[in-house]
Amino acid sequence: MKKHNFSAGPCILYPEVIKGASEAINNFKEMDLSLLEISHRDKNFVDVMEEVRELSKEIMALEDDFEVLFLQGGASLQFCMTPYNFMKKNGVAGYSITGTWAKKAAKEGSLFGQVIEVGSSAEENFNYIPKKLKITKNMDYLHLTSNNTIVGTQIKDFPNTDIPLVCDMSSDIFSRQINFNQFSLIYAGAQKNIGPAGTTLVAVRKSALGKTARDIPSMLDYEKHIKSDSMFNTPPVFSVYTCLLTLRALKHNGGLSIIEEQNKLKANHLYKEIERNELFEGVAKKEDRSSMNVCFLLKDESLKEKFDKLCSEAGIVGINGHRSVGGYRASIYNALPFESVRILTEVMNHLD
Amino acid sequence: MKKHNFSAGPCILYPEVIKGASEAINNFKEMDLSLLEISHRDKNFVDVMEEVRELSKEIMALEDDFEVLFLQGGASLQFCMTPYNFMKKNGVAGYSITGTWAKKAAKEGSLFGQVIEVGSSAEENFNYIPKKLKITKNMDYLHLTSNNTIVGTQIKDFPNTDIPLVCDMSSDIFSRQINFNQFSLIYAGAQKNIGPAGTTLVAVRKSALGKTARDIPSMLDYEKHIKSDSMFNTPPVFSVYTCLLTLRALKHNGGLSIIEEQNKLKANHLYKEIERNELFEGVAKKEDRSSMNVCFLLKDESLKEKFDKLCSEAGIVGINGHRSVGGYRASIYNALPFESVRILTEVMNHLD
Numbered sequence: 277m278k279k280h281n282f283s284a285g286p287c288i289l290y291p292e293v294i295k296g297a298s299e300a301i302n303n304f305k306e307m308d309l310s311l312l313e314i315s316h317r318d319k320n321f322v323d324v325m326e327e328v329r330e331l332s333k334e335i336m337a338l339e340d341d342f343e344v345l346f347l348q349g350g351a352s353l354q355f356c357m358t359p360y361n362f363m364k365k366n367g368v369a370g371y372s373i374t375g376t377w378a379k380k381a382a383k384e385g386s387l388f389g390q391v392i393e394v395g396s397s398a399e400e401n402f403n404y405i406p407k408k409l410k411i412t413k414n415m416d417y418l419h420l421t422s423n424n425t426i427v428g429t430q431i432k433d434f435p436n437t438d439i440p441l442v443c444d445m446s447s448d449i450f451s452r453q454i455n456f457n458q459f460s461l462i463y464a465g466a467q468k469n470i471g472p473a474g475t476t477l478v479a480v481r482k483s484a485l486g487k488t489a490r491d492i493p494s495m496l497d498y499e500k501h502i503k504s505d506s507m508f509n510t511p512p513v514f515s516v517y518t519c520l521l522t523l524r525a526l527k528h529n530g531g532l533s534i535i536e537e538q539n540k541l542k543a544n545h546l547y548k549e550i551e552r553n554e555l556f557e558g559v560a561k562k563e564d565r566s567s568m569n570v571c572f573l574l575k576d577e578s579l580k581e582k583f584d585k586l587c588s589e590a591g592i593v594g595i596n597g598h599r600s601v602g603g604y605r606a607s608i609y610n611a612l613p614f615e616s617v618r619i620l621t622e623v624m625n626h627l628d
Numbered sequence: 629m630k631k632h633n634f635s636a637g638p639c640i641l642y643p644e645v646i647k648g649a650s651e652a653i654n655n656f657k658e659m660d661l662s663l664l665e666i667s668h669r670d671k672n673f674v675d676v677m678e679e680v681r682e683l684s685k686e687i688m689a690l691e692d693d694f695e696v697l698f699l700q701g702g703a704s705l706q707f708c709m710t711p712y713n714f715m716k717k718n719g720v721a722g723y724s725i726t727g728t729w730a731k732k733a734a735k736e737g738s739l740f741g742q743v744i745e746v747g748s749s750a751e752e753n754f755n756y757i758p759k760k761l762k763i764t765k766n767m768d769y770l771h772l773t774s775n776n777t778i779v780g781t782q783i784k785d786f787p788n789t790d791i792p793l794v795c796d797m798s799s800d801i802f803s804r805q806i807n808f809n810q811f812s813l814i815y816a817g818a819q820k821n822i823g824p825a826g827t828t829l830v831a832v833r834k835s836a837l838g839k840t841a842r843d844i845p846s847m848l849d850y851e852k853h854i855k856s857d858s859m860f861n862t863p864p865v866f867s868v869y870t871c872l873l874t875l876r877a878l879k880h881n882g883g884l885s886i887i888e889e890q891n892k893l894k895a896n897h898l899y900k901e902i903e904r905n906e907l908f909e910g911v912a913k914k915e916d917r918s919s920m921n922v923c924f925l926l927k928d929e930s931l932k933e934k935f936d937k938l939c940s941e942a943g944i945v946g947i948n949g950h951r952s953v954g955g956y957r958a959s960i961y962n963a964l965p966f967e968s969v970r971i972l973t974e975v976m977n978h979l980d
Contacts, residue, residue: 279660283667286865294653294662301650308631310646312824312870315635315946348700348826349847352861356845380846387843467862472664474700474826474864491739493708494732495701509704510819512826513638514866518664594667 280616283594284425284569284607285447286467293471293521293611300517311517316510321517325506328520335523335531336456338479345478345498345506346466346516351446354463354476355381357496358419358442359388361480362461364488367416370394370439372409374431375402375424376600381444385419394418401601402427404561415439416488417460423448425468426598428571428605429564434458440484448568449477450526451610452536460484466515468568469610471522474515526610535610542608542617543567549621555579556624559601573603579627586623595620632968635946636777636921636959637799638819645823645873645963652869663869668862673869677858680872687875687883688808690831697830697850697858698818698868703798706815706828707733709848710771710794711740713832714813716840719768722746722791724761726783727754727776728952733796737771746770753953754779756913767791768840769812775800777820778950780923780957781916786810792836800920801829802878803962804888812836818867820920821962823874826867878962887962894960894969895919901973907931908976911953925955931979938975947972 281288304311305320314321325346332344347353358381363369367389371382373396385391392415395406402424411418417440423430425447434441440460449464456462460481467473480498494500494508501508526535547565550556550572559571574580587595597603608617633640656663657672666673677698684696699705710733715721719741723734725748737743744767747758754776763770769792775782777799786793792812801816808814812833819825832850846852846860853860878887899917902908902924911923926932939947949955960969 277660281661281665283665286665286668286862288665289662294664297664298650298653301646301653308629309633309945310641312646312649313633313635313638313640316638316825348702348864349705350700350861353701353847356847384845384847387845465862472866473668473862474867493736493739495705495708509702510638510817510825512700512864512867514824515826515864593661 278591280590280592280619281594282592282606282608282612282616282620284598284605285609286473287594287607287609288611289471289518289522290525290611292525293518296521297514297518301514311514316507316513321513324517324520325511328516328523329506331520331523331527332477332479335450335527336479339457341481341483342479343482343502345480345501346475346511346519347478347501347506348475348512350476351377351444351463351465352380354444354478355384356387357498358417358461359385360490360492360496361485361488361498362417362440362442363389364416365389365490367488368392368414370409370411370415370418372396372406372418372420373398374405374421374429376426377424377444377446378419378421381419381421402429403559405429405431405564409435411435411437411439413439417442420444423566423568425569425607427601428560428566428569430566430568432564448566450532450535451539451568453532466519469522471519472515474512475519477519538614539567539608539610542612542614543570545614545617546570546606546608546621549624553624555627559603568607568609570606570608571597571601571603583623583627586627587620590619590623592620592623630943632942632944632971633946634944634958634960634964634968634972636950636957637817637961638825639946639959639961640963641823641870641874642877642963644877645870648873649866649870663866668859668865673865676869676872677863680868680875681858683872683875683879684829684831687802687879688831691809693833693835694831695834695854697832697853698827698863698871699830699853699858700827700864702828703729703796703815703817704732706796706830707736708739709850710769710813711737712842712844712848713837713840713850714769714792714794715741716768717741717842719840720744720766722761722763722767722770724748724758724770724772725750726757726773726781728778729776729796729798730771730773733771733773754781755911757781757783757916761787763787763789763791765791769794772796775918775920777921777959779953780912780918780921782918782920784916800918802884802887803891803920805884818871823871824867826864827871829871890966891919891960891962894964894966895922897966897969898922898958898960898973901976905976907979911955920959920961922958922960923949923953923955935975935979938979939972942971942975944972944975
C-alpha cells in the first residue's frame with residue numbers, strides 16, 4: 277500500500293535515492309562488489325566523499341573559507357564539539373533557547389565554560405522564536421537552532437552580529453535559501469533533508485578554528501577532520517553515499533530556490549486547512565511557524581480515534597506529535613510530495 | 629565476475645547479509661516503507677536494537693554486569709571515551725603499544741592523564757606482541773589491542789591482572805572463543821566481523837563506571853548511553869540493522885566455536901603456502917601471527933607485476949599491503965569463504 281510518510285526523522289527520502297542505495301548494496305559502480313564491502317580508501321569511494329563535500333558547498337553557495345565534513349555522532353556530538361573548537365578556556369557563549377534541543381546544546385556547552393541564555397521561549401513551551409537577543413561582545417559564539425522540530429517553529433531572520441554564529445540546522449537545512457556565509461559553523465544530522473541516519477554534515481570556517489587553546493581529542497577536532505579530507509577514520513560509507521544521492525537529486529530538481537517554493541506550497545496548504553478547519557488548532561505562533569514541521573491539535577480529543585483511523589486508511593503514517601506536545605506533527609521535509617499533503621488535508625477536511 | 633574480497637575493512641559480508649540489507653532498504657518488515665525512512669522509535673526498529681544488543685551478549689557469553697551499546701564514531705572515538713570514563717583525574721593508564729592503532733589510542737589517552745607504555749614492539753615495526761608487560765597497581769586500566777590489522781599480529785594470551793582490562797577488538801572480535809568476561813571494556817568498529825562501517829560495538833561493565841569524577845559530555849558518557857538503551861540520540865539505523873543480520877548469520881552458522889575452527893583452517897592453509905613457497909615471506913613473527921590479517925612480501929619485487937596480474941585475473945581484490953608495510957595483506961575475516969583462500973594459494977603456487 278502506498279504510504280504518505282510524515283515521519284519527523286529519519287524520514288522520507290526521494291524514491292530515486294532509495295533505489296540507488298539499494299542498487300549500490302548489491303553492486304557498487306559495476307565493481308561486482310557491494311558498497312558495504314569495499315575499502316573507504318578505494319578511489320570509487322574517495323570520489324563519493326569528494327563529490328558530496330563539494331556539492332554541499334555548491335548548494336549552500338559557501339565561500340572558499342568553508343570546509344564541509346561528513347562526521348558521525350549526530351547533532352548531539354556537535355553539542356560538545358562546538359565548545360571544544362569555539363569556546364576559549366574560561367570563555368563565554370550565548371545560546372538562544374528555542375526548544376529542547378537548544379537546551380541540550382546549552383547544557384553541553386556549560387561543561388566547557390560560561391553559557392548565557394540570550395533568549396528563551398521556555399515559559400511558553402517554545403511556541404515562538406525569541407527575537408531580541410541579549411548578545412554581548414565577550415561571547416566566543418552565539419548558538420542558534422534554526423528549526424524546532426518538536427513544536428514547529430523556525431527562525432526566519434538570523435541576528436546581525438559580529439559574534440561568530442553557530443547554527444544547528446538539523447531539521448531545515450537545504451529547505452530554503454538563506455545566506456549560509458553569515459555563519460562560522462553549521463551542523464545538521466543527516467536524517468531529515470540530507471539522507472539516512474548515521475552521518476552529520478558540518479560546514480565550518482577554517483579561519484575561525486584554532487583559537488581555543490584547548491587540548492582537543494582528535495575525533496572532536498574539526499581541524500584534524502579537515503586535514504584528512506573528512507576521512508580521519510573510516511567514515512559511515514553507506515550513509516555518506518546515500519547523502520550524495522539525495523543532494524544530486526536536490527540539485528537535479530532545481531536546487532534551493534525551487535525546493536523553497538515547493539516547501540512553501542506544502543506548508544501553506546496545510547496551515548490554511550488548520551486555520552480553516554474548526555476542529556483543529558496550530559501549536560506555534562503564526563509568524564514563527566515552521567515550513568518543515570507542522571504541529572497541530574484536535575480541539576475535541578474525542579475525535580482522535582476517528583481521525584487516526586481515517587489517516588491510517590489513507591496510508592498516512594508518522595504524524596503523531598512528540599510526546600512532550602501531544603496532538604499531531606506533520607513533517608513535510610523536502611522529499612515529501614505535495615500529493616501527501618493534499619491527502620492529509622482531505623482527511624482533515626472529511627473529519628466531523 | 630565473482631570476486632574474492634580480501635579487503636582489510638570495510639570488508640566482505642555474508643551474502644545473506646547483503647541480500648537482507650538491500651531488501652530492508654526497499655521494504656522493511658513489510659511496512660511498505662524503507663528501513664531508511666522510519667523513526668528509530670518505531671517498535672520495528674526498537675526491536676532490532678534490543679535484539680542486536682542481546683545477541684552480542686549471548687555470542688560473547690557476557691555476564692549480567694555487561695551492557696552492549698552500538699555507538700557512532702568508530703574505535704577512534706573510543707580512544708577518548710576510554711579515558712573520559714575510566715581514567716581518574718590525575719590518573720595513570722597502561723598501554724601496550726602493539727601497532728599504529730595502539731599508539732593512536734595511547735596518544736588520545738595522554739590528553740587526560742599519565743600514559744605509561746607497558747610494552748612496545750615499535751622497534752621491530754610491530755612484527756610481534758610484547759609479552760612481559762610492566763603493569764603497576766596504580767593504573768586505572770590497561771589498554772590492549774587484540775589484533776594488529778596492519779602487520780598481522782594477534783594477542784593469543786591476555787595478561788592476568790587485577791587492573792581493569794580495556795581492549796580494542798576492532799579487527800578480530802567474534803573470530804574466536806576467548807573469555808570476554810576478563811575485560812571491563814571491549815570496543816570494536818563494526819566494519820570487519822560485525823557489519824558495515826558506521827557503528828561501533830561497545831561492551832562495558834556497569835560496575836566499572838562512574839569512578840573518574842570527570843564532567844563527561846553526554847555523548848561520550850557510557851552511563852548515559854546505557855540509560856537510554858543505546859538510543860541516546862538517533863542511532864545509525866542502517867548499520868545497526870546490518871550488524872544484526874551478520875550476528876544472526878554467525879549464530880545460525882554455529883557461533884564462535886565453529887567460526888574459530890573455520891578461521892584456523894583458512895589461516896593455516898595460507899600461512900603454510902607462505903612458508904612452503906620460496907618466492908614469499910611472512911611479515912609477523914610466527915608465534916604471534918594473526919588469524920585475521922595475513923601479511924606477506926614477495927622476496928623478488930620484479931615478480932610483483934606478474935603476481936598482481938594473476939590475482940586480478942582470478943578475481944582477487946583488496947590484498948595490497950598497508951602503505952606502511954608494503955607487500956600483501958590478505959584479510960580473511962569471518963565472512964570470507966575457504967574457497968577464496970584456496971584460489972589465492974593456487975595463484976601463489978603458480979607464480980614462478
